[in-house]
Amino acid sequence: MPITFRTGAKASRDRVVWAITYHQAAIRAALPSPPSMGLDPRTGELVVIIGSALAEADGGVAAIDAKLEQLTGVPVQVRVLEHVDRNLGLNGGARLDGIDPANGKRYLCTTGFAVTDGVRSGITTAAHCLDDMTYYDAQRRPTVLSFVGQWGWGYHDVQIHTGGSFDRPLVYSDSAHTIERPVEAQRSKPSTRAGDFVCHRGESSGYSCAEVELVDFAPAAELCGGACLPTWITVAGPNCKGGDSGGPVFSGTTAFGVVKGASYRRDGSCAFYFYMSLDYLPAPWTLVVEPDLATHSRAR
The missing domain is CATH 3.30.300 (GMP Synthetase; Chain A, domain 3)
Incomplete structure (x- = not known):
């Protein structure tokens, strides 16, 4: 080329x-x-x-x-x-929800990618989601997940749950939960460029694709336990809403990261969203990809 x-x-x-x-x-x-x-x-x-x-x-x-x-x-x-940066609320591409014991309200998030620590299999979402969450498949069948841990400071916004199982590492790549796409590779942050075309699926906004804009971004608000480090990557929307947090960012069958938050215009429309690169998954957790299935099945 x-x-x-x-x-x-x-x-x-x-x-x-x-x-x-x-x-x-x-x-x-x-x-x-x-x-x-x-x-x-x-x-x-x-x-x-x-x-x-x-x-x-x-x-x-x-x-x-x-x-x-x-x-x-x-x-x-x-x-x-004219914008406001904020985490994408508590609303890889499937629905999570739970009730916050502090106020009794139900909040939504979105699952990201299948991960493993070599012994357990798990699923990612955003660290600012609730600890106690229930997973819903495309037929709205619930699975109560077990909270493993959350990492949400500086350059992290990820948490991991176990309790479900999967035969293949798949993400939904349409708004209606009808198209499943396998995860076959991971794109590192140093290999991500402005102009790369990526997609994301959020439980609130559905499925959309756009170009990467900034590859070393620090959001304005105190979203990282204080000021954020310039490690986040922005994508030019066009769709993002509260509840998309934790959702997968990918291109084809290549995984890029998990959605953290977004910047909204005064009229509430999505100016851009930003995500955490999978480079920052907490050790020993790693992304599960199709070639790893035999090893993953033995570990599970």
Whole structure:
């Protein structure tokens, strides 16, 4: 296949990601409200996403751009988007729900991928989902799952449940739970590029596909037990809703990650969603793929 090399990036990836990591607190303190930020790998710029009210104050976008470039020492691209970043609620592509003992309300989430620790088989979802969840198959038959653990700080948003069983590692790849797709490979974060075309299935928004935008993203809100590290990957929607949390992100039969949250426009529409790469599955848990089935069956 043809390979094209493009030059002219204004800064290296390592330099921009280091600037986000090292200066994140200072950037947040320099603005009236904390922005989202990430690396635009096409231009080599630190992307800072702010609301329109902030863009119209204190000299506008140009003044903010110059201020942040001086602060970080890297080129900055300010984007204006009236948005709210948040976890995708408690609503691989199947329904989970449970009742929060704190308020008695029922919440939804979405299953991600089949995983194994070499002894047990399990299923992933998002760490901010409830601990006690029930799985529902396409015929709405319930299976009560057992909580193993959750990892939800800095660069993690994943939890693992056991209690169900599976013959193959499959994800639903349509809104109606009628099409099952096998998981045959895993794409690492370093191999993920802006412009990659990926899909996700969420229990609330259904099935949709779009392009990867930012591969080193830090959400604006305190969604990671505090400020998030620039390890998240954004996808340009077009669909995302509360309840999609934990759902699978994939391309064909290749697994990419699990949905964490999204950024919503003022009218409630999905601006983009962001996911955790499967590189960050907690050891010793690993993704189950089709070639592993013989080993998985023995372990189960």
